[in-house]
Amino acid sequence: MEVLKIATAGSVDDGKSTLIGRLLYDTKSLTNDKLEAIEKASKQKGFDYLDFSFATDGLVAEREQGITIDVAHIYFSTQTKSYIIADTPGHVEYTRNMVTGASTSQAAIVLIDARKGVIEQTNRHFFINNLLRIKDVIVAVNKMDLVDFSEETYNAIKADFEALMDKRDYQDQTITFIPVSALKGDNVVHGSDKMPWYNGQTLLEHLELLDNKDIYNSGTPRFPVQYVVRPKTNEFHDFRGYAGKIYGGELSVGDDIVVLPSQTKSKIKEIYFYDQKYQTASRRSSVTITLENDINVSRGDMIVKENDLPTIDKQFTATICWMDSKALRAGEKYVLQHGVNKVLAKVDIVNHKINTDYSGVNTEANSLGMNDIASVSFKLNKPIFYDAFKSHRTNGSFILIDTQSNSTVGAGFIQK
Amino acid sequence: MKNTSQINPLENEAIYIIREVAAQFEKPVLLFSGGKDSITLVRLAQKAFYPAKIPFPLMHIDTGHNFPETIAFRDALVEELGLDLIVRHVQESINQGKVKEESGKYASRNALQTTTLLDAIEEFKFDACIGGARRDEEKARAKERIFSVRDDFGQWDEKNQRPELFDLLNGQIDLGQNVRVFPISNWTELDVWSYIEKEEMEIPSIYFSHTRSTFIRDGLIWSTNDDVVYREADEVIEDRIVRFRTVGDMSCTAAVLSHAVDIATVVQEIRDSSISERGARIDDKRSEAAMEKRKQQGYF
Numbered sequence A: 001m002e003v004l005k006i007a008t009a010g011s012v013d014d015g016k017s018t019l020i021g022r023l024l025y026d027t028k029s030l031t032n033d034k035l036e037a038i039e040k041a042s043k044q045k046g047f048d049y050l051d052f053s054f055a056t057d058g059l060v061a062e063r064e065q066g067i068t069i070d071v072a073h074i075y076f077s078t079q080t081k082s083y084i085i086a087d088t089p090g091h092v093e094y095t096r097n098m099v100t101g102a103s104t105s106q107a108a109i110v111l112i113d114a115r116k117g118v119i120e121q122t123n124r125h126f127f128i129n130n131l132l133r134i135k136d137v138i139v140a141v142n143k144m145d146l147v148d149f150s151e152e153t154y155n156a157i158k159a160d161f162e163a164l165m166d167k168r169d170y171q172d173q174t175i176t177f178i179p180v181s182a183l184k185g186d187n188v189v190h191g192s193d194k195m196p197w198y199n200g201q202t203l204l205e206h207l208e209l210l211d212n213k214d215i216y217n218s219g220t221p222r223f224p225v226q227y228v229v230r231p232k233t234n235e236f237h238d239f240r241g242y243a244g245k246i247y248g249g250e251l252s253v254g255d256d257i258v259v260l261p262s263q264t265k266s267k268i269k270e271i272y273f274y275d276q277k278y279q280t281a282s283r284r285s286s287v288t289i290t291l292e293n294d295i296n297v298s299r300g301d302m303i304v305k306e307n308d309l310p311t312i313d314k315q316f317t318a319t320i321c322w323m324d325s326k327a328l329r330a331g332e333k334y335v336l337q338h339g340v341n342k343v344l345a346k347v348d349i350v351n352h353k354i355n356t357d358y359s360g361v362n363t364e365a366n367s368l369g370m371n372d373i374a375s376v377s378f379k380l381n382k383p384i385f386y387d388a389f390k391s392h393r394t395n396g397s398f399i400l401i402d403t404q405s406n407s408t409v410g411a412g413f414i415q416k
Numbered sequence B: 001m002k003n004t005s006q007i008n009p010l011e012n013e014a015i016y017i018i019r020e021v022a023a024q025f026e027k028p029v030l031l032f033s034g035g036k037d038s039i040t041l042v043r044l045a046q047k048a049f050y051p052a053k054i055p056f057p058l059m060h061i062d063t064g065h066n067f068p069e070t071i072a073f074r075d076a077l078v079e080e081l082g083l084d085l086i087v088r089h090v091q092e093s094i095n096q097g098k099v100k101e102e103s104g105k106y107a108s109r110n111a112l113q114t115t116t117l118l119d120a121i122e123e124f125k126f127d128a129c130i131g132g133a134r135r136d137e138e139k140a141r142a143k144e145r146i147f148s149v150r151d152d153f154g155q156w157d158e159k160n161q162r163p164e165l166f167d168l169l170n171g172q173i174d175l176g177q178n179v180r181v182f183p184i185s186n187w188t189e190l191d192v193w194s195y196i197e198k199e200e201m202e203i204p205s206i207y208f209s210h211t212r213s214t215f216i217r218d219g220l221i222w223s224t225n226d227d228v229v230y231r232e233a234d235e236v237i238e239d240r241i242v243r244f245r246t247v248g249d250m251s252c253t254a255a256v257l258s259h260a261v262d263i264a265t266v267v268q269e270i271r272d273s274s275i276s277e278r279g280a281r282i283d284d285k286r287s288e289a290a291m292e293k294r295k296q297q298g299y300f
Helices: A016-026 A032-044 A060-065 A092-103 A120-131 A151-165 A203-209 B009-024 B036-049 B068-081 B090-095 B113-124 B189-199 B263-272 B282-286 B290-296
Strands: A002-010 A072-077 A081-089 A107-113 A136-142 A174-179 A222-224 A227-229 A241-245 A256-260 A264-273 A276-278 A286-291 A302-305 A311-322 A333-338 A341-354 A373-386 A397-401 A408-414 B028-031 B058-062 B085-089 B128-130 B147-150 B178-181 B210-217 B220-223 B238-243
Touching: A002 A016, A002 A092, A002 A120, A002 B009, A016 A072, A016 A081, A016 A107, A016 A203, A081 A092, A081 A203, A092 A120, A092 A311, A092 A408, A107 A120, A120 A136, A120 A151, A136 A151, A136 A203, A151 A174, A174 A203, A222 A241, A227 B009, A241 B009, A286 B009, A311 A341, A333 A373, A333 A408, B009 B036, B009 B128, B009 B189, B028 B036, B036 B068, B036 B189, B058 B068, B058 B113, B068 B085, B085 B090, B085 B113, B090 B113, B189 B263
Parallel strands: A002 A081, A002 A107, A107 A136, A136 A174, B028 B058, B028 B128, B058 B085, B128 B178
Antiparallel strands: A072 A081, A222 A302, A227 A241, A241 A286, A256 A264, A256 A302, A264 A276, A264 A286, A311 A373, A311 A408, A333 A341, A333 A397, A341 A373, A397 A408, B147 B178, B210 B220, B210 B238
């Protein structure tokens, strides 16, 4: 079955939890015991409605403070697709969580409160979804019941948002507007008889019709070698397989390939998935490849098509989202993990900070605090084999790891 | 000839994660309980390294209160696949005075496993423990990372977790720390069952409908076993046709009424079910935050 990951960002007030709850409820994904738990918890807090945030805010601290601190994952399925919602808090101090949630998603829902329209936070959600090059963004104009299901209000919000769209970097992003009432259930799973003026799809109808081919950014095939399989058994005495996941396009038996960094040429001999042989390995499959020639390949190497080399370089500029309380500074060194490859990276220059509300850039900064997004140039101790993020989502992204705490402290999207 | 595009994306993801464990860590181990989730993990690990053998051992923390069917199944599987199995017993930890047997109506050895597990991790110097936990099981687990770092005391610091972006798994740790790895984080109960069906995998017989001696407590069906499960005099024993949806310790796992005799009918039953899988886990009913508390202390 197809799996679709969706990122949602927004605060409690936008009705995000209600929307997710409505999706679960109307697709009959909430079991009785979970519903009862929500009812019980809602009643304890003195609410006369069902507070679905109790289903998603899994930590004691979150329930006590009534806020979402961390990314929560919510699962439901229909006859056609399995859905994974990465639910993230929407405020500026949680930018890093939004980036994290969006990094694994193919679609995103931006929620707007119909009473408030496009606000600063909307800018930020849209900016991050665009920065992460999420192919399909749904702008759900929520709480339509509180504005008398007014077409005028909806159109005004839509026009405000469309003005934002001109500023975006990634112009190919598909944006769909849907007027909804999560509380009453209009246009979430079922249609609405209150908004006869809207003849588009409901939120779920839209998600159901999204085609996997359209939402994955295609690119050229990249095969980072994860693990070398050497059984050394009688039956497979000379077997030398390269295990990994294929990103971008596809690789087939007989393809002329180059192994990086050695630049050794060979041909693909076999493609295995478990004990089955395949002609073609398509995007995102975890296969094991054997080559015609007996050459030296190890973890961290990359197999690519002969006429399709990535950039091989020891320096580049990237957009960074900083995720740690200890600041990033020029001259500082980090471990840079790019795919399965790790190198040492030194911050060369902090070029400028980017305001996530589309209000411009700050060229004065030379350090980054938590949640800052900025353009940063790096120098590496060894070359990596990369593509620009805009042409290859996987091979154009990396994380930075603190050499002392071992924690993941930043995410990067390579510009050039 | 064939193309790999039809392969389940969740399966691709899990295999990728398992390979990362083998590549990034020196002494990984797969935590095996004999339940359907860990049986699924074993199949995924087989696929990840084929035609080579699984390059790490399995470890079972035996509470001594397991269903005999599960133990028999475990031993047969290990034998068939030629795997290394380590077993450590909660009874040992009790004998050593490290943990105290719970008493009373709800006594269970489920929480006591943590001490035995942490001791075993130290004994073998395991740096990564692969487990079959899934985010859809329980709301504290929904916050769990795929690579989840534990400190020297095995503790989970839920408010200070590493961000996980894209496919990038950061397994860098200090000496003494270890990582719990959850390759089927993104699978639901139904995904696991559909996979078992598609792969035609064997699973312990207690997952299917059978007649069992039971009694009712708090609206849940308990298995009668007077050596392991405390029972009040007025809790009446009766034979019922049941199966188990989740297989843990006998003292903390309740049965459900069921006539599902094979995987196809089990899958249908879960699709139609109005109770969640963990609804039959007595250990989760202790409090709203029962799982979060156990995990902080090093529970798997």
